Amino acid sequence: MKKLIKVALVGNPNVGKTAIMNALAGTSEKVGNWPGVTVQKKTGCYSFRGFEVELVDLPGIYSLTSYTIEEKVTRNFLLGGDYDVVADVIDVTLLGRNLYLTLELLEMGIKPVIVLNKMDELEDYGYTIDKNVLEKLLKLPVVEISAVKKKGLDELSETFLMVATGDLKPEGFTPLYSDTLENAISLIEYFFKDVKLSYPKRWFLIKLLEKDPEVTEWAREVLGEKFTGLSKEMERIEEEVLRKFRCDLPSFVAKERFLLASRIATAAVKHVIEFPYESFSDKIDRVVTNPFTGIPIFFFVMWLVFKLTFDLSSPISDLIDNFFSSFLPGIVENYLSFLPQPLKSLINDGVLAGVGAVMVFLPVLGILYLLMSVLEDTGYMARAAALWDNFMKLFGLSGASVIPMILGFGCNVPAIYATRAMRSSVQKLVTMMIIPWMSCSARLTVFSVFTAAFFKEHQSIVMLGLYLLGVFLALGLAAVLTRFLAEGEVDEFFIELPPYKLPAWNVVLNQTFIEIREFVTKAGTVIFAVSVFIWALASLPPGSTYAGEETFVGYLGKLLLPLFAPLGIEDWKPIVALIFGALAKEVVVGTMGALYGSSEEGLGKALQSAFTPESAVAFLVFTLLYIPCVATIAAIKQESGGWRYPLLAVAIQLSVAWVMAFLVFNLLTFL
Amino acid sequence: MKLVNVPEGKSVRVVSIGGGFGVRNRLAAIGVYPGAVVKVVKSPPGPIIIEVAGSRMAIGKGMAAKIEVEEA
Numbered sequence: 001m002k003k004l005i006k007v008a009l010v011g012n013p014n015v016g017k018t019a020i021m022n023a024l025a026g027t028s029e030k031v032g033n034w035p036g037v038t039v040q041k042k043t044g045c046y047s048f049r050g051f052e053v054e055l056v057d058l059p060g061i062y063s064l065t066s067y068t069i070e071e072k073v074t075r076n077f078l079l080g081g082d083y084d085v086v087a088d089v090i091d092v093t094l095l096g097r098n099l100y101l102t103l104e105l106l107e108m109g110i111k112p113v114i115v116l117n118k119m120d121e122l123e124d125y126g127y128t129i130d131k132n133v134l135e136k137l138l139k140l141p142v143v144e145i146s147a148v149k150k151k152g153l154d155e156l157s158e159t160f161l162m163v164a165t166g167d168l169k170p171e172g173f174t175p176l177y178s179d180t181l182e183n184a185i186s187l188i189e190y191f192f193k194d195v196k197l198s199y200p201k202r203w204f205l206i207k208l209l210e211k212d213p214e215v216t217e218w219a220r221e222v223l224g225e226k227f228t229g230l231s232k233e234m235e236r237i238e239e240e241v242l243r244k245f246r247c248d249l250p251s252f253v254a255k256e257r258f259l260l261a262s263r264i265a266t267a268a269v270k271h272v273i274e275f276p277y278e279s280f281s282d283k284i285d286r287v288v289t290n291p292f293t294g295i296p297i298f299f300f301v302m303w304l305v306f307k308l309t310f311d312l313s314s315p316i317s318d319l320i321d322n323f324f325s326s327f328l329p330g331i332v333e334n335y336l337s338f339l340p341q342p343l344k345s346l347i348n349d350g351v352l353a354g355v356g357a358v359m360v361f362l363p364v365l366g367i368l369y370l371l372m373s374v375l376e377d378t379g380y381m382a383r384a385a386a387l388w389d390n391f392m393k394l395f396g397l398s399g400a401s402v403i404p405m406i407l408g409f410g411c412n413v414p415a416i417y418a419t420r421a422m423r424s425s426v427q428k429l430v431t432m433m434i435i436p437w438m439s440c441s442a443r444l445t446v447f448s449v450f451t452a453a454f455f456k457e458h459q460s461i462v463m464l465g466l467y468l469l470g471v472f473l474a475l476g477l478a479a480v481l482t483r484f485l486a487e488g489e490v491d492e493f494f495i496e497l498p499p500y501k502l503p504a505w506n507v508v509l510n511q512t513f514i515e516i517r518e519f520v521t522k523a524g525t526v527i528f529a530v531s532v533f534i535w536a537l538a539s540l541p542p543g544s545t546y547a548g549e550e551t552f553v554g555y556l557g558k559l560l561l562p563l564f565a566p567l568g569i570e571d572w573k574p575i576v577a578l579i580f581g582a583l584a585k586e587v588v589v590g591t592m593g594a595l596y597g598s599s600e601e602g603l604g605k606a607l608q609s610a611f612t613p614e615s616a617v618a619f620l621v622f623t624l625l626y627i628p629c630v631a632t633i634a635a636i637k638q639e640s641g642g643w644r645y646p647l648l649a650v651a652i653q654l655s656v657a658w659v660m661a662f663l664v665f666n667l668l669t670f671l
Numbered sequence: 672m673k674l675v676n677v678p679e680g681k682s683v684r685v686v687s688i689g690g691g692f693g694v695r696n697r698l699a700a701i702g703v704y705p706g707a708v709v710k711v712v713k714s715p716p717g718p719i720i721i722e723v724a725g726s727r728m729a730i731g732k733g734m735a736a737k738i739e740v741e742e743a
Contacts, residue, residue, distance in 0.1 A: 062697060094724070254695075254700050255706070494701070496701075
């Protein structure tokens with residue numbers, strides 16, 4: 001048995017932790033969720049000198065307070081102590097700001113290995129960093145690396161081993177602050193002199209002065225009645241700080257820490273050459289974040305992403321679709337004709353259709369991941385988020401939700417995965433819940449068949465109306481959901497704009513491969529299972545025609561008829577089509593074609609006799625809103641880490657769809 | 672003067688920041704605290720972009736209206 005070493009990666013956003021995971025652990029990376037929250041957890045493993053090293057990527061954060069879920073997850077993991085080594089990843093081009101988090105770690109009594117990443121970019125900035133000065137000041141091991149260029153990695157692993165085995169015992173510097181702050185710490189320490197704390201005391205006291213919500217709650221619990229005295233003392237301290245420094249207590253503590261971090265950084269930086277910081281990049285920023293120029297540019301970029309994704313993927317998807325829906329079934333018919341009919345049907349309509357349903361997503365997902373990583377890596381994603389922030393605030397969302405929502409018009413599945421780029425987990429969750437109402441291209445097939453049959457004259461207006469209805473309801477739902485979920489969550493109020501740069505292709509490709517594999521193993525299994533289940537409903541009891549009146553699905557359709565009568569739908573066949581539509585919305589048209597015994601072209605005639613124009617609109621509204629397809633449900637389950645949110649989405653959407661279809665039908669009939 | 676009204680290219684000193692403790696603490700962690708000097712790279716329309724501690728931060732108009740600044 002190899003000895004296992006667990007290394008936790010901590011750092012600000014954009015410091016290159018993903019690149020480090022990639023460089024060290026390659027494709028062994030696993031993506032999941034932290035228990036109970038929608039914050040992504042990535043782990044990866046690799047072997048080094050006979051040890052098995054497990055990397056745990058903690059969420060990227062600027063500080064270790066408890067104002068956001070990401071900060072809480074990171075902090076609780078660090079307090080839990082389930083690791084051998086903490087690696088504090090630092091972007092050397094922003095040394096001062098990054099050391100802020102280092103000081104917070106030291107306050108917690110953690111002695112991290114300092115990982116200076118992006119050493120290769122430093123020369124562009126006209127200075128060097130004296131690693132020895134940092135080592136001496138922080139009393140911590142410092143390793144210089146470039147994850148993208150794969151430099152310094154062996155030394156890094158070596159340091160992990162030495163710290164884990166105890167060969168290297170970092171002393172760790174205790175951050176000391178100004179007299180005012182140190183006095184304040186001693187003053188409140190008095191209240192805890194007889195109290196046993198399960199946390200490092202100095203850290204606890206500093207966080208209390210920062211009015212950290214979680215620590216304040218803990219203090220209230222341990223102190224009981226004495227808490228009032230502490231509050232009074234804190235008020236007095238704050239008054240003094242306010243008078244002397246015109247600064248509230250939490251900002252004062254943060255400022256002290258920031259200034260100390262800057263002082264350490266200044267001591268370590270050598271040979272500063274003044275140079276005009278990319279004024280060109282500032283010029284681009286002014287254009288892309290100004291609404292007048294930025295919004296057209298944004299739509300152009302999105303159009304390009306769409307075009308590339310769907311143009312490049314559709315020939316491959318078609319090939320895969322053909323392979324699973326006609327080539328392989330053909331082989332089964334020809335060479336396995338001795339098999340009994342039900343078994344052949346199981347293979348063709350159940351298994352192959354199910355596997356095919358998973359596989360057709362791969363090209364579109366692969367290309368979209370690639371393009372999304374490019375948008376993220378080049379730095380455009382952050383600008384787009386900044387551009388839309390103001391507008392999306394109206395609905396309780398942030399600018400970061402815009403890109404996933406727009407992608408939803410192509411296909412909801414990659415749109416759900418695109419929410420990973422969002423930092424706030426509450427907004428990520430809300431965005432996932434509303435994406436299914438972005439009308440995807442599969443729904444377009446249903447819209448076009450119906451509008452051609454009923455509204456030849458006003459086809460485009462009806463379609464546009466449906467798209468707008470979806471967007472309108474999605475934003476409305478977001479406004480409602482954020483109100484319930486965003487309790488205590490602070491708005492995302494600033495976004496860092498990283499320097500523009502070319503993507504690191506090795507990281508991008510590796511990451512795309514990992515994502516695709518995760519999709520097949522996690523979402524793919526759900527999609528497959530549901531496909532086979534629906535096949536069973538449509539072919540049992542034995543001896544009945546597939547999806548016919550006497551099968552379970554036909555029975556179900558008739559059973560549900562009373563529910564659909566108020567929407568003007570009085571035939572069981574469209575209901576069966578809707579049940580199949582849960583698999584994939586493009587199936588709705590095909591199923592109706594089969595049930596009405598007509599080709600897709602002749603379907604229009606059949607529909608005109610089964611629907612009135614009013615009930616046709618109601619059916620379209622219902623199709624737009626009723627349920628995310630199984631692949632989308634599986635994606636939401638994978639991303640939110642459980643069944644709670646996908647099931648909630650299904651419940652909300654089914655009920656809203658029914659109500660809206662009911663309203664539309666009755667309103668139109670009344671008019 | 673509010674940060675939202677500062678013309679492009681001008682450096683200003685932060686006087687006070689409105690909003691909850693969480694917001695103020697988090698802004699201070701990236702270098703925006705009373706007394707800090709920030710440079711306005713872009714002013715409205717659209718978000719405000721400031722240069723602080725070597726990085727660029729985009730701040731929404733609403734937030735920027737709560738940050739009081741003076742001539743640096």
